[in-house]
Amino acid sequence: MTASPETSTFPSQIGQRLLESMVRIRLVEEAIATGYAEQQMRCPVHLSIGQEGVAAGVGAALRPDDQVMSGHRSHAHYLAKGGDLNAMIAEIYGKETGCCRGRGGSMHLVDLKAGFVGAVPIVGSTIPIAVGLSFADKQLKRDRVTVAFLGEAATEEGVFHESVNFAALHQLPVIFLCENNLYSVYSPLSVRQPAGQAVYKTAAGHGIRAEQADGNDAVAVYSLMCDAVRQARSGSGPVFLEFMTYRWREHCGPAFDNHIGYRTEAEYLTWRERDPVEALERRLRAEGCFDEAALVDFKRRTSAEINGAFSAAKQAPFPDAAGLMDHLYA
Amino acid sequence: MTASPETSTFPSQIGQRLLESMVRIRLVEEAIATGYAEQQMRCPVHLSIGQEGVAAGVGAALRPDDQVMSGHRSHAHYLAKGGDLNAMIAEIYGKETGCCRGRGGSMHLVDLKAGFVGAVPIVGSTIPIAVGLSFADKQLKRDRVTVAFLGEAATEEGVFHESVNFAALHQLPVIFLCENNLYSVYSPLSVRQPAGQAVYKTAAGHGIRAEQADGNDAVAVYSLMCDAVRQARSGSGPVFLEFMTYRWREHCGPAFDNHIGYRTEAEYLTWRERDPVEALERRLRAEGCFDEAALVDFKRRTSAEINGAFSAAKQAPFPDAAGLMDHLYA
Amino acid sequence: MREISYAEAIREGFSVALERDPRVVLLGLGVPDPKGFFGTTTGLQQRFGAERVMDMPCSENGMSGVVLGAAINGLRPVLNHQRLDFAILSMDPICTQAAKWHYMFGGAMKMPVVFRMIIGRGWGQGPQHSQCLQSWFAHIPGLKVVMPTTPHDAKGLLIAAIEDDNPVVFLEHRWLHHAKGHVPEGHYTVPIGPARVAKPGRDVTLVALSYMVAEALEAAKNLAKLGVDAEVIDLRSLRPLDSTLILESVRKTGRLVVADTGWALAGMSAEVLAVASEGAFGSLKAAPRRVCFPDCPTPTSPSLAAAYYPRSGDIVAAVRETLGLPADEADTAIPAGVELDKPNPAFTGPF
C-alpha cells in the first residue's frame, strides 16, 4: 500500500454521499439478483455486490463531463457515474427503453449524457478506447478526464500494456482504475500472475504513477482518486490505481457459490466482514456525522425508485423486429 | 546500466571466439550488401552490421542444443547460433537449397539442427512461441534454455508483456534478449516510448530480473548472458537483457541512409566509433592476447567460405513450380 | 447403444487423448474450473494433473503463441476458448503463424496444435459472445477447420484433431452441448475432411454445418409433410471441404439450400454456392438459396434475437423458393411456448 492520502478528517458531506452511492448500487444489484429468478432478465449479469466502495469513490471524484469506460462488470460504474437507472434496468430486460434500445444487454451499458461512454465484455477491449477518449480530449484541448475501469485480469491482456505505454508517451489525462477482486471467473491470481507480483507494480513498470489501496474503503478510494484526477487534469499524465476488493456472489449470475470449490467460505467471510457499506457507516458513526434517519429515508426513496425502474422495464415494449437493421450504419 | 559482470580478466580463448564470430557475421552481411546490387537477392534484408556484439556474445553463451528464435533482423543470430551459412545464403536467393527450400526468404530463417528454431517478420510474434519452446522443455524436463531475440520496438507489442508474464508465472527457462538500437525503421524511441523510460525497467515491472548493458561490448554481453543462462537453466526463472547498440545501415536493404533525415550523421559517427569488432580487437591487443595472424587467416578462410556460399547459392536451382503445394500439410 | 451428451463426448475425447499420449496438454481460461468448462473438462485435472490440464492468464494472443512453441518442441497442446470471440485476439498466431510454419520453413517442423472455440447463441449472448467466424479460419490454407454436430463426431473429430500434425481449429456450438447421441467408448477417430449425409433424400440438398444441421433435420421432417424429400449434408469439416459429396448430392437433387450459423457475405454459405455453381452447373434446376444470420451484428434482446437467429422454418421457406412452391408464413411462425433463447427441445437429440 504505497498511498497515504489524508483520510482521517473528511467532510461529512462526502461521507454521506459515498454511503448513499454505495447503498444505491447495493440495492439495485440485490434487486437484480432477486429478480433474476423470474427468468425475464436472461443476459449474463456480473454483479458488483461487495465492490461498491470503488465505484462510489471514483464516481464522486469525477465531474459530470468526465468520462468512464468499463467491462463486463459495469452496473456499479454506470450508476456511480450518474447513468440512468431506468435505462439500465430496461436494458437488462432487453427492452426498447433500454440504454442500448435492447441491442446490448447488461454487458453493454452506455449513457453518453452521464459520461458513461460504454462497456463491453471482451476483457481489456475498452482500455485503449478509453485512452483514445483522452487522446481526443487532449488534442481538442478539453480539460476532461477519462477513467478506464478494469479488473485485475485485464492487466494480463497485452492491450493493457499498449494502452498504458501510449498514455504515458503522450501524458494523457486518463486513469487506469483496477478493481483487484483476486479472481477471474473461477481462476485465482496464482494461476495467472507470478507469485509475489502486485498488479500496480507491473503498471509502474511503464514509468507512470501507480498506487494500491483498500477498495473497500470508499473514502480512501475517493481521496486517491481526487489526487489522481488532479494530476491527470493538470496534464501531468496518466495514473494507475489498484483497489483491492472482493465480489461476494458468483462471477456471473445472482447466486453465492463459495461451496463449489474455487474459493473458501472462510475467505469470503473475511471479506464479508470488510463490507464497504458497513465500514463507512461505522466510521461516520464514530466521527459523529452519521445521519441514520437520512439514510433510512434514502433507502426508502431508492427502493421506490428501483421498484419503479423494474416495473417500468417489465412493462416496456420489446424492440420491434422490424427495427432489426436499425443503426447498422450511421 | 545495472550490470557489472566481471569483465576485466577473461580467457583469451573466449575473446578470440567472440571476435571471430563477430567478424564472420560482419563479412557475411557485407557480402550480402555488396551482392544486393545485382538484384538477384530481392527479398527484404535487414542487416546487423554494427550490432554483431550482441549476437556473438549470446551465441557463445549457449549450448548447441539450446534454442533461439528471432525476428526480421536475424542473420547474425542465425550465424552466431551455428546456423548453416550455405543454407542461409541460398534462402536469401530463393533457392531450393535454402534453409526453407526458398519458401521463406531472409525474414524466415530456420536451422533446427543448430537450435535456430525460426524467425518471422511480424514484430513480436516469435516471443510467445519462444516462451512455448521453454514451456515444453520444462514440462518434458529437458535442461535446455531458449533465447527470444527482439528489437526494442517489440516490447511495445502487447504480446511481449503477455509472454513475460507467463514465463515469470511458470519460471520458464527463457531469456528475453532485446537489442535496443534506438530505432524502429525510421521512428526514434521518442515517438514510441515515454521520455525517461528504459526498456529493461518496463520488463522489470513484471517482477523478473532485467538488466541493461552495452551491446557493443561482446564480452559484457557474453558475461551477462552466461549468468542469465545459469539462472534460467537452474530453474530460477526468466531473465530480460537489454543491450544498447546501433545499426549502421538502413533499416531494410544494403545502403547507408543517414542523409535522409531521421537520424544524424553525427549520431551515426559516434556509434561508428564504438564498433564492437574494433573495440574487442583493441581490448585483446591491450591485454596482450590478440593473435593478428590468426585473425587474418580466419578472415581469409571465412571469405572463401562466404564466396563458396554465394556461388553455390547462385548456381543452385530455384524450387520447381511443381512443388508449390509441398508442405502445405504435414 | 450407449448415448451420452455432446459435452460428455468432448470430455471423453480429451480423456482418451490424454491417456494415450503423454504429450497432450490442455490449456485455457477456466479449463480446470469447478463447472468443468461447460462440463467438457470435468475431472480431467484431478485425473491427469495440473501440468497437463491447466488454467492460464487472460492472454489469448500470447498463449496462442506459447502453444505453438510447445507444439514445435514436442507437446500436443489444445488451447480452449469459452467463446470464439476471445480467440479473435489471436488471429496472428493462428493464421499468420501456425497455418504457415510447416509450409514456409520448407517442412522443417510440424505444428500439432488444436484451437478449440465455443460459439454462443441465444438472448443475452449478444454482439460479442456469439460471432460465428468459421469462414475466417476456413479461408486460411495451412489450417484445418472442423465443426462437429453430433456427439459421435465431436469425440471422433476431437481425437483426430489432437492426433493431426497440423493446426486444427475445432469449433463447437454451445447449443449442441446438451444433445445426446450414440458415442462409442474408447479410442476412435472421425477423419477430418469428409462430410456426412445426415439424412438421404432426392428432391433438394440441404448443406448445413454445426447447430444448423439440427435445424436442417427439423426442416427436412417438415418438408416431408409437404412431400419434399430433402437430403441433409452435415459438412463437419470446413477445410478441407468435401466438395465431392456436395456435388454428388446437388447433381442428384438439382436444388441447393445452405444453412450456416453465421453471416452470408463471403461466409461458408458463399463457398458452398460457389462450389456448386462451378462444379454442378448443369445439374442445378433452380437458383440456390442461403439461410444465414441477417446482415447486422447480433442483437441481445429476445425479440430481436428471435428475428435474428435462423431456424428450421427459414430453411423450409428457402426450399419452397427453390421448388417454386408458394410461400407460407406458417413456416417461420414461432410455435407457441417455444423459448427462442434456449435450444429447441426438439433438438435434444439423439440425432
Next chain:
Amino acid sequence: MREISYAEAIREGFSVALERDPRVVLLGLGVPDPKGFFGTTTGLQQRFGAERVMDMPCSENGMSGVVLGAAINGLRPVLNHQRLDFAILSMDPICTQAAKWHYMFGGAMKMPVVFRMIIGRGWGQGPQHSQCLQSWFAHIPGLKVVMPTTPHDAKGLLIAAIEDDNPVVFLEHRWLHHAKGHVPEGHYTVPIGPARVAKPGRDVTLVALSYMVAEALEAAKNLAKLGVDAEVIDLRSLRPLDSTLILESVRKTGRLVVADTGWALAGMSAEVLAVASEGAFGSLKAAPRRVCFPDCPTPTSPSLAAAYYPRSGDIVAAVRETLGLPADEADTAIPAGVELDKPNPAFTGPF
C-alpha cells in the same frame, strides 16, 4: 487531363481531408517517415503538424482501440498500416468493437474511423507480407470495405471514407502505387458502394478487384484478339457490395469469371459466384470460374511466386473454359523479359 500516380492521389486525398476538417488526424507506424509511407504521406506532417500527422508505438491492437475512442470523442482518425498483415493484430478493435458500437449501443455514438492497410505482392514479400484478407473484413456487418484500383478512385474513396461516419477499411495494393491516371484537383468523393464498369463488353463478365482489375483489363485486351468482348467490372467496394451491377452484367453476358487478389475458399470470389447464382441463375450459360491465389501460403522464391500470383493469362484461360474454347498454353506462358516480382510495365497506367 492531369495525370498523377496512385500514391500521389492518396497523398492529395489526405491533404484535402486534413485541410477541410481539423478533426482529421493520421496515425501509423512511419506515417511521417522520410520515405513518406511509400510516398503517400510525404510532407503532410510538415504541413499539418505533428499533432495531426503522427507516428506511434509498435502497438497495432492498442492503437486501433485508441482511434476508436478518439473517433467517439470528436476526431476523425485514419490509422495506417504498411502491411495488412500487421493489422491482423487488431481484429478485435476493428471487427468486434468498431463494427458493432453504433449498432449495439442503439445508435448512441458514431465511429468515423478509417483503417488503411497496404497489401504486398512479389518475390520476397512471402507468406507474411502479402496476405489479402479482404474477405475477413467484408464478412463483418457494420464495417465498410473499399479497394480502389485507379488513382481517381483512390483519392475519391479515401476522402469518402474519411467523411463517412462509419468504420471503413481502406485496402490499397502496393502494386498500384506507381500507376498513373487522371485525378481531379481539390475535393471530390467517390461514393462507397457502387462498382464500376472498367470496360464494357458483351460476351463475358470479368469481376475483379484492386490490382486484379489491371490484370483483367490486360486479359480483356488479349481476349479481344480472340474475338471475345469482355466486360470488366471493378468492384471498388466489397461492403456494401454492388450486387446490382454484377447481376446486370451477368444477365447480359451469361458468363462470369472472378479475379481476386487472394484465396478462393470463402473469399470474395466465392461471394460473387454466390450472388450470381442466386440472382442471375437463369442467365448463366456456363459454369462461372474463379482466378485466385493457389490454396497455399505465399512462397517467397521467385520461381514459386511466378506460379503463385495469378495473372492476366490465368483469366484468359478461365474465360476460354466458360466459352468452351480450347485451352492454349500460350495464355499463361511468361513473356520473355518480364520480371514477375515487379508490376507488369504494361500496367503503369493510365487505366
